[in-house]
Amino acid sequence: MEKRYNTLSSELRRRYGSRLGKICIDGGFTCPNRDGTCGTGGCIFCGERGSGEHITPSTIENQVRSYLASPAASKFGGYIAYFQNFTNTYEDPGVLRGRYSEALVDPRIRVLSVGTRPDCVDRERADVLAEFLQGRDVWCELGLQSASDKTARFINRGYDTARFGNAVDLLRSRGIEVIAHIIIGLPNGVRSREGERELAETVRLINSLPVSGVKIHSLYVMKQTRLCELYESGGYEPLSLEEYVSLASFAICRLRPDIVLHRVTGDCPRALLAAPSWNAYKTRVISSLDSYLEAHGLYQGCLCK
Ligand code: SF4
Structure with a gap:
């Protein structure tokens, strides 16, 4: 079935001539929302x-080299070095420079991609990222989740939404591409969840900024989290697959047509997934979304003003 939104694989083929393999790296960072700097306990x-549960801890160089030596890597002609766990700009500039350099051990790494929080991007850190633009692209993945400050408070995000726009401007002015992470189905109170109104606001914010990519995550409940406690006490009800597909389509139709969708569902290791069970079947989620868009004659940007 032809995709009705811009996929990352098509974008990579267009830019680099082939898909790129993603090397997920635990760079040894923590998060200011966990160590007490702006909060404790982290987002609920x-x-x-810090989202890289599948990564085997090792030195950064070992993580990269072991991926490159694996059978999975042989399918690709180039790679993305993706610093995934926690907040990957939350260190002194010199430390950041060293850790990013340690990953770039192979000229086939075409992209340095760094996941972080908007309140951990300042001029100095954006300058360090820009140093790595020589001969490769640099992407910064910013966790927005929602444009609603009410939701942000409830999920203990630890920064105001205004910080997101500031970080995007700092990065884009240096040639660094920004990929925004959003989550569908977030709670914004006990037994209260975001719906179309909040999602429309989140998409509107993204459309108003020079963001080049979006990752859409379905909210899943991971074991041993505060969200899991809320779920088990009856304070949070996960979306059904049908609800998720409808809301994801709602967002895609309103998203600017030039933005690339890097993902359209969340990915939780099965052993850690408490709910919803449908989240374990990524292919089924994606095909349900594709079928819904097709059946309703919808495509990315068709309702973007
Ligand atoms: S989701 Fe990101 S910002 Fe929130 S606590 Fe986890 S690592 Fe920190």
């Missing part, structure tokens, strides 16, 4: 490993 959905 965040697991103990």
Whole structure:
């Protein structure tokens, strides 16, 4: 079935002539929302490993070299070095420079991609990222989740939405591409969840900024998180697959047509997934979304003003 939105794989083929393999790296960072700098306990959905649960801890160079030596890597002609766990700009500039350099051990790494929080991007850190633009692209993945400050407070995000726009401007002015992470189905109170109104606001914010990519995550409940406690006490009800597909389509139709969708569903290791069970079947989620868009004659940007 032909995709009705811009996929990352098509974009990579267009830019680099082939898909790129993603090397997921635990760079040894922590998060200011966990160590007490701006909060403790982290965002309510965040697991103990800060989203890189599948990564085997090792030195940065070893993580990269072991991926490159694996059978999975042989399918690709080039790679993305993706610093995934926690907040990957939350260190002194010299430390950041060293850790990013340690990953770039192979000329086939075409992209340095760094996941972080908008309140951990300042001029100095944006300058360090820009140093790595020589001969490769640099992407910064910013966790927005929602444009609603009410939701942000409830999920303990730890920064105001205005910080997102500031970080995008700092990065884009240096040639660094920004990929925004958003989550569908977030709670904004006990037994209260975001719906179309909040999602429209989040998409409107993204459309108003020079963001080049979006990752759409379905909110899943990971075991041993505060969201899991809320779920188990009856304070949060996960979306059904049908609700998720409808809301994801709602967002895609309103998203600017030039933005690339890097992902359209969340990915939780099965052993850690408490709910919803449908989240474990990524292919089914994506095909349900594709079928819904097709059946309703919808495509990315068709309702973007
Ligand atoms: S900002 Fe990211 S790493 Fe930090 S607590 Fe929130 S989700 Fe976890």
